[in-house]
Amino acid sequence: MTCYLCYSHSLTNTFMKLIAFDADDTLWANEPNYIDVKQKMCEMLSHHVDEETLSTRFYDAQIRSLQVFGYGAKSFILSMIETAIELTNGAITGAEIQQIIDTGRKLLDFPIEVLDGVSEVLETLSKQFDLMVLTKGDLFDQESKIARSGLGHYFKHVEIVSEKNEQTYLRILQKYNVQPTDFLMIGNSLKSDILPVIHIGGRAIHIPYATTWAHEMVADEQLIGKSFTTLTNARELLELLETVKDEA
Template identity: 85%
Template sequence: MKLIAFDADDTLWVNEPNYVDVKQKLCELLSHHIDQETLSSRFYETQMRNLELFGYGAKSFILAMIETAIELTNGAITGAEIQQIIDTGRKLLDFPIEVLDGIPDVLKTLSKDFDLMVLTKGDLFDQESKIARSGLGQYFKHVEIVSEKNEQAYQRILQKYGVQPADFVMIGNSLKSDILPVVHIGGRAIHIPYAITWAHEHVADEQLVGKSFMALASARELLALLGKVNQGS
């Protein structure tokens, strides 16, 4: 193995629960305008519609909240309510980073023998801030923040660092973003599920048929697994 890459959000630290919490606050704020089920559905539609324009991350999330609130209230939402949405969403930009169990020990150990990379998608400033706040940056030789994690993105990164797919390992919680694209280009992938998965990252069971990758219950299992892989056993 020449390069081991880690996803960031919900692989290195807790992320999705913060977004769920902010979305719930939006539902509460607009409860006198619209029911929660309708709001959740329309909010997701807005997010998907805006992905190509605004990408992923907190800022895109906040814009989608405002746009959804305006649409569902037919413009009746007040300036004060919009300010509440902004203030609530702003918390996504500076929430305390909760590093997941075992991650510091795993990174400290692996970084002694391997080149490690953070490979995440989203807003550049947002992701850089989370990496800095996490205190984990010292363990990574490389950081790559991309707009989308697909086969083309992985191939581009491997070419940049002169690494063959067979010598690359990707570790992450998202089957859609971290696992399947890497498997498709001939790389190795390790799936460590997180308790909550954003709907956009869900993968149907049939998409996994015939796909070869490892699945672990926690990051702590990585040390034993990667040690065996590196020894060719």
């Protein structure tokens, strides 16, 4: 457990009005499924283009797609198709495009692997705090994953947004009449879950996942002077909260 800032009594029930959890790669594994589908696409197109070129151009297509289609499986699939068409100069066959679609469709119904300790943590915290799922992405896709995870009953609120930035967090806190100082965000992304919350005066706990999409990475210098807590896994969250309660 690396504690950049131990919040003392401010994490006790008296002060915490709302605790929000990110979903993908915080509550359940998500990124490995996308990596697997991308690898299958590389294999399908290996006779057209080398993997390094494909990976670079695919990432560029994903970033472009974010501005139009947002995050999620559907945007990912459309980016795969766009990349395949571009890199083959339109020579890709209809059968190959169908194969890409069929492979990408697996992202919409893959079995949910709840991360170790998450169910136990939510079971405990839901008895003491109002909990929220606060995730970005496609509404249908994220609602489906929440339902398939079997974790939905632990959360009083669910917010699925197109982007997680300072404006989004402020809007949600205003909606629920919660001050930033009474809000705790828990997630795996420094860019989406940690830094925006700190910037508005809220509190955040970072639980890194084994793999992180390049778009969610931040430079080390962006973390200078930022105070947050980093844990190894969800189980340590209960230990941290108990510690600060005892110190209160």
